[in-house]
Amino acid sequence: MAANTGLVIVGAGQAGAKAAQTLREEGFDGPIVLFGEENQHPYERPPLSKGYLLGKEERETVYVHPPQWYIKHDIDLRLGATVTAIDPAGHEVTLADGSRIGYAKLLLTTGSSPRRLPVPGADLEGVHYLRRLADSDRIKEAFRSASRIAVIGAGWIGLETAAAARAAGVEVTVLETAELPLLRVLGREVSQIFAALHTDHGVDLRCGVQVAEITGDAGRASGVLLGDGSRIGADAVIVGVGVTPNTQLATAAGLDVGNGIRVDADLRTSHPDIYAAGDVADAFHPLLGRHIRVEHWANALNQPQVAAKAMLGRGVMYDRIPYFFTDQYDLGMEYTGYVEPGGYDQVVFRGRTDTREFIAFWLAEGRVLAGMNVNVWDVTDPLRALVTSGEPVDPTRLADPDVPLSGLLGRPDSTGR
Incomplete structure (x- = not known):
């Protein structure tokens, strides 16, 4: 029997769609099958907690490509199709209906799923998690009908949905176990700025609390009971307590799995014909010298392009520095780089934090992380250049807005700038 020359992508989100696009752009003219569990064409996730949730973006804008694109580029897009098993030795995937599809190379872009809150009442009607387009639709509807909501978890999803709810005129209480929102991600110095941002916009921010139960009335969420016995009334509850990579297929197939599917810098798994990209990939980063898993839009946009090229035998590696962004109220932010929780020894600010117009730099031994x-x-x-250079910088010059960012590397000129 002739060898299978087709390529299969499991996971029809942004990462899967961008991989299929790159394969065609790189000249691959063989069969490409793209499997997606949802009945939606591949879409981007950031609008679900930003512009689309706020009602500023139309539904059509969230899709990676229009439906006709997949037909025009001969992508066999199979929606509502769940892959249940991988046979690495036989180069086949099995679907829920029992059918099998062979492949020459396989790419896993299976993404991640919201962590469920392990408390009584977590399955009541009116408890929302935000991951899919339908979730965003349900939360928008909750904003229209609710006068008050509780948000459990002050991470990016929790804070963005809180900001969207306030924009819709809904009273919001945010509940967080840590001392400050985003504390593990940003550290105390910058987390305090986000705490003030939300309280300034009328959010009842309660940190250092434990959720004991989601209370209900006639099967529908009506509030949150805290560990100290106090109760927060709410017409709806949004839970944003992190995500878990969808590694079940990889684990069952015997692939190496750590904090996600373990892949090399070229995004190849422990099997030479299987690759992984996006939220699910625990990828070795050549500049950082370690494996990292990044759950942000830029990773789902750029990483699959490298994986696709690697599947075609190109000599590539993924070495882009992590990047993400958020929009909350009148604050727009971009973050470039990577810092382990507690992995810095200094934060330097350039600009004014009181008016929320500044740049924050996380440093370790003088190097910008x-x-x-x-x-x-x-x-x-210039931020990316500072991070990738690995050179130590003068914190005083780093904080000085009159010193161009591009002038911080190498020797100062004759003026000391």
């Missing part, structure tokens, strides 16, 4: 520009624009490239 990451930079976050808040309501300051067109600085991503």
